[in-house]
Amino acid sequence: MTTTSTNSGRPKANEGGGGTRRRGKGSPALASERREHLVKLAAELFAEKGFQATTVRNIAEEAGILSGSLYHHFDSKESIVDEILSGFFTEIMSAYQGVIDQGMSPRDTIAGLVRLAFGTLEPHRAAITVMQNDWNYLKGMDRFAYLTKSEDEVEKMWVDTIKAGQKDGSFREDIDPKLTYRMIRDTVWVAVRWFKPGGRLNSKGLAEHYLKVMFDGINTH
Amino acid sequence: MTTTSTNSGRPKANEGGGGTRRRGKGSPALASERREHLVKLAAELFAEKGFQATTVRNIAEEAGILSGSLYHHFDSKESIVDEILSGFFTEIMSAYQGVIDQGMSPRDTIAGLVRLAFGTLEPHRAAITVMQNDWNYLKGMDRFAYLTKSEDEVEKMWVDTIKAGQKDGSFREDIDPKLTYRMIRDTVWVAVRWFKPGGRLNSKGLAEHYLKVMFDGINTH
Amino acid sequence: MTTTSTNSGRPKANEGGGGTRRRGKGSPALASERREHLVKLAAELFAEKGFQATTVRNIAEEAGILSGSLYHHFDSKESIVDEILSGFFTEIMSAYQGVIDQGMSPRDTIAGLVRLAFGTLEPHRAAITVMQNDWNYLKGMDRFAYLTKSEDEVEKMWVDTIKAGQKDGSFREDIDPKLTYRMIRDTVWVAVRWFKPGGRLNSKGLAEHYLKVMFDGINTH
Amino acid sequence: MTTTSTNSGRPKANEGGGGTRRRGKGSPALASERREHLVKLAAELFAEKGFQATTVRNIAEEAGILSGSLYHHFDSKESIVDEILSGFFTEIMSAYQGVIDQGMSPRDTIAGLVRLAFGTLEPHRAAITVMQNDWNYLKGMDRFAYLTKSEDEVEKMWVDTIKAGQKDGSFREDIDPKLTYRMIRDTVWVAVRWFKPGGRLNSKGLAEHYLKVMFDGINTH
DNA sequence: GATGAATGAGGCTTCATTCAT
DNA sequence: CATGAATGAAGCCTCATTCAT
Numbered sequence: 001m002t003t004t005s006t007n008s009g010r011p012k013a014n015e016g017g018g019g020t021r022r023r024g025k026g027s028p029a030l031a032s033e034r035r036e037h038l039v040k041l042a043a044e045l046f047a048e049k050g051f052q053a054t055t056v057r058n059i060a061e062e063a064g065i066l067s068g069s070l071y072h073h074f075d076s077k078e079s080i081v082d083e084i085l086s087g088f089f090t091e092i093m094s095a096y097q098g099v100i101d102q103g104m105s106p107r108d109t110i111a112g113l114v115r116l117a118f119g120t121l122e123p124h125r126a127a128i129t130v131m132q133n134d135w136n137y138l139k140g141m142d143r144f145a146y147l148t149k150s151e152d153e154v155e156k157m158w159v160d161t162i163k164a165g166q167k168d169g170s171f172r173e174d175i176d177p178k179l180t181y182r183m184i185r186d187t188v189w190v191a192v193r194w195f196k197p198g199g200r201l202n203s204k205g206l207a208e209h210y211l212k213v214m215f216d217g218i219n220t221h
Numbered sequence: 222m223t224t225t226s227t228n229s230g231r232p233k234a235n236e237g238g239g240g241t242r243r244r245g246k247g248s249p250a251l252a253s254e255r256r257e258h259l260v261k262l263a264a265e266l267f268a269e270k271g272f273q274a275t276t277v278r279n280i281a282e283e284a285g286i287l288s289g290s291l292y293h294h295f296d297s298k299e300s301i302v303d304e305i306l307s308g309f310f311t312e313i314m315s316a317y318q319g320v321i322d323q324g325m326s327p328r329d330t331i332a333g334l335v336r337l338a339f340g341t342l343e344p345h346r347a348a349i350t351v352m353q354n355d356w357n358y359l360k361g362m363d364r365f366a367y368l369t370k371s372e373d374e375v376e377k378m379w380v381d382t383i384k385a386g387q388k389d390g391s392f393r394e395d396i397d398p399k400l401t402y403r404m405i406r407d408t409v410w411v412a413v414r415w416f417k418p419g420g421r422l423n424s425k426g427l428a429e430h431y432l433k434v435m436f437d438g439i440n441t442h
Numbered sequence: 443m444t445t446t447s448t449n450s451g452r453p454k455a456n457e458g459g460g461g462t463r464r465r466g467k468g469s470p471a472l473a474s475e476r477r478e479h480l481v482k483l484a485a486e487l488f489a490e491k492g493f494q495a496t497t498v499r500n501i502a503e504e505a506g507i508l509s510g511s512l513y514h515h516f517d518s519k520e521s522i523v524d525e526i527l528s529g530f531f532t533e534i535m536s537a538y539q540g541v542i543d544q545g546m547s548p549r550d551t552i553a554g555l556v557r558l559a560f561g562t563l564e565p566h567r568a569a570i571t572v573m574q575n576d577w578n579y580l581k582g583m584d585r586f587a588y589l590t591k592s593e594d595e596v597e598k599m600w601v602d603t604i605k606a607g608q609k610d611g612s613f614r615e616d617i618d619p620k621l622t623y624r625m626i627r628d629t630v631w632v633a634v635r636w637f638k639p640g641g642r643l644n645s646k647g648l649a650e651h652y653l654k655v656m657f658d659g660i661n662t663h
Numbered sequence: 664m665t666t667t668s669t670n671s672g673r674p675k676a677n678e679g680g681g682g683t684r685r686r687g688k689g690s691p692a693l694a695s696e697r698r699e700h701l702v703k704l705a706a707e708l709f710a711e712k713g714f715q716a717t718t719v720r721n722i723a724e725e726a727g728i729l730s731g732s733l734y735h736h737f738d739s740k741e742s743i744v745d746e747i748l749s750g751f752f753t754e755i756m757s758a759y760q761g762v763i764d765q766g767m768s769p770r771d772t773i774a775g776l777v778r779l780a781f782g783t784l785e786p787h788r789a790a791i792t793v794m795q796n797d798w799n800y801l802k803g804m805d806r807f808a809y810l811t812k813s814e815d816e817v818e819k820m821w822v823d824t825i826k827a828g829q830k831d832g833s834f835r836e837d838i839d840p841k842l843t844y845r846m847i848r849d850t851v852w853v854a855v856r857w858f859k860p861g862g863r864l865n866s867k868g869l870a871e872h873y874l875k876v877m878f879d880g881i882n883t884h
Numbered sequence: 885g886a887t888g889a890a891t892g893a894g895g896c897t898t899c900a901t902t903c904a905t
Numbered sequence: 906c907a908t909g910a911a912t913g914a915a916g917c918c919t920c921a922t923t924c925a926t
Contacts, residue, residue: 050358212396278920292922492799740916
């Protein structure tokens with residue numbers, strides 16, 4: 001349920017269409033398969049070189065077409081990154097909500113959220129990388145105002161849970177919920193910079209390691 | 222000492238000069254004052270809009286001159302950001318070394334390093350922001366290979382200290398030193414994105430809050 | 443008749459066909475009805491935004507189809523505007539000829555031509571607008587050379603009539619026939635820019651007003 | 664005075680300049696000489712091929728520079744045409760006002776205005792041509808809203824004079840002042856399409872011919 | 885040191901048109 | 906007939922950089 005008004009930017013064409021038009025024989029969602037493929041390629045490039053440093057030609061070449069042809073599918077370079085980010089946001093927000101709706105104890109809920117967040121590192125590596133590296137640039141554009149909004153909604157979910165944990169005695173009273181949330185969030189997402197899927201630790205291991213430190217600290221007791 | 226081969230990019234003029242180069246008639250250190258002022262302006266802009274999105278004209282305008290005139294001070298846009306980053310790296314590395322050289326216990330050393338890192342957030346806000354946001358782009362350029370090297374040196378300092386802490390029983394054996402270092406590092410630097418000097422918590426408060434969580438976790442015990 | 447070699451640009455298909463071409467199975471004249479509808483839509487757009495500023499997609503969208511589909515009806519954007527203009531020219535020239543063939547006095551003939559010209563303002567608004575606004579651009583293209591030719595023929599009709607009027611004593615001797623024709627022509631056509639069908643004056647009123655001024659001047663006598 | 668807020672679009676550069684800065688030795692208005700030369704070249708091309716059909720490269724080539732270099736002088740193609748049109752409007756409006764301020768009889772005033780308008784045909788040929796041919800396109804852009812405003816002011820000058828002429832008995836009561844103005848205006852400006860400076864009639868001859876017809880009609884009396 | 889003009893490469897985007905399905 | 910995908914050329918504009926004055 002949240003706001004996340006995507007603007008995903010599909011080219012206008014047949015805007016006036018009413019009813020069931022289109023849907024003859026060609027596979028229903030096949031058009032969007034091609035589209036999604038292009039988005040994926042772009043995401044990979046954006047993640048690797050950054051949004052600004054990736055040219056529209058780079059993307060097109062990767063797809064084996066000419067740069068102009070991309071505009072048959074998207075109406076701007078921005079709309080591509082929009083699709084990448086909004087897709088990620090939509091998904092993670094509903095997943096977060098799913099964890100919260102399970103009605104577990106605050107501590108288990110936080111653990112669930114942390115595991116979930118680390119779990120997105122692999123499947124959403126590109127989107128998260130873009131978010132980490134290009135956020136500062138993108139947030140300046142009106143079109144991406146919704147990202148900030150979504151971020152605020154997510155913050156509320158976490159902060160409320162942390163506060164609940166303080167109330168029920170699970171979490172220390174002397175920590176600042178908002179500050180703590182931000183540190184958790186940043187630690188998770190920023191890991192995308194060095195996390196390598198095939199490396200020593202998989203994302204599950206990472207999550208457990210982090211939960212250990214986060215809950216009990218690095219001190220021996 | 223360390224590597225940090227800065228390439229700081231002063232205009233090639235009198236390259237062969239030894240000894241007292243650059244000291245014609247104008248006030249001795251005044252030229253370099255002007256230079257540093259420009260670097261500071263640029264850093265501010267890079268931090269605000271990103272390295273790529275900041276144009277040479279932006280910087281020049283901020284300084285009240287024309288873009289071409291900047292080239293009397295620097296030989297490229299890259300050399301400016303180089304100066305910003307290498308300055309920061311040089312300083313923080315020697316500061317880190319200073320803490321380590323005090324020969325405190327591993328736990329106190331880590332605490333000292335954390336405090337020091339948070340302490341740079343305010344005076345080096347711009348440099349750290351650039352590092353966080355544009356690292357991915359800059360690291361791809363040969364000229365900035367030294368940044369990766371410096372980073373490795375820093376990593377070694379921290380990891381060695383954490384390991385020492387595990388050996389002397391201060392830190393838990395079941396945490397991964399490298400992983401732990403990275404999480405600490407990221408948590409500190411990434412805070413630059415939301416840390417506001419005049420806000421609720423100053424950087425000292427932030428540090429203490431983080432040390433609390435890092436050492437003992439958020440759980441009640 | 444006249445030259446007016448239209449090039450009207452029907453798709454090349456069955457080029458060699460003689461006799462009853464184009465008459466497969468679909469309703470006989472229905473295809474051309476569709477075609478004319480498209481031409482009308484295009485004319486409206488060309489008039490509103492100009493030939494160059496109107497894209498093939500604009501036209502297609504207006505018709506509820508995709509731009510590529512237009513090429514089943516026309517073989518180029520130019521061929522559409524050609525159809526618009528040649529249609530208008532063909533019609534007006536034969537109408538002019540009709541007036542002249544009535545063999546009235548020069549003064550009445552001129553009056554008839556003026557009334558006729560003003561009369562086209564409403565039914566041919568789009569074509570005339572295109573002619574006024576895009577003439578300069580279109581005349582540069584070989585394909586539209588016939589427009590200039592037609593224009594010359596029309597000029598001759600008017601000029602001859604004016605001269606006849608001078609000979610028979612209706613019109614002053616001290617006016618230049620060619621110059622006078624041009625001024626009349628321009629005054630009429632250019633009115634399309636501000637003439638609004640539903641306004642204070644209809645095209646008939648306009649014509650009478652103009653005739654008054656043209657014949658007797660604005661001075662009181 | 665009038666409104667005519669030009670937006671003439673000089674590149675920003677040294678906006679913060681205070682006082683007498685700049686004005687060292689280089690001729691004061693020399694920079695603007697170069698600029699005006701470029702505007703003139705552009706005007707010529709716009710007149711010849713139309714605003715849209717003239718590319719920025721065309722203009723640059725004509726000036727012997729690269730297209731990008733044009734942007735050192737103007738910040739967009741639009742700003743060039745703006746300069747052309749606003750220059751023309753500013754001049755003609757003040758000239759019109761000058762005629763009106765002479766306080767002549769309505770008939771002589773109208774004659775003066777007509778002569779003045781025809782007189783601009785030669786020196787402002789390019790601007791008038793652009794105005795005639797590209798008005799429809801340009802008026803759609805916010806930036807050129809001021810043109811419509813200026814046009815209205817001009818209309819008022821003429822219409823008021825015509826009305827005064829009707830009141831004092833010089834002009835017929837049965838002509839519509841607004842309509843008459845428009846016809847005069849259009850007839851004059853549109854002449855730019857066929858008027859050739861070196862032709863049979865110079866612009867003065869044209870004006871006298873037109874005045875004759877306009878005041879007394881083409882009929883013999 | 886600064887200016888002003890220019891370069892040259894390249895960026896994003898548009899658009900008429902083609903063609904297999 | 907229409908679609909959807911692509912082409913290829915071109916358009917406007919930006920920007921780091923150079924250099925004569």
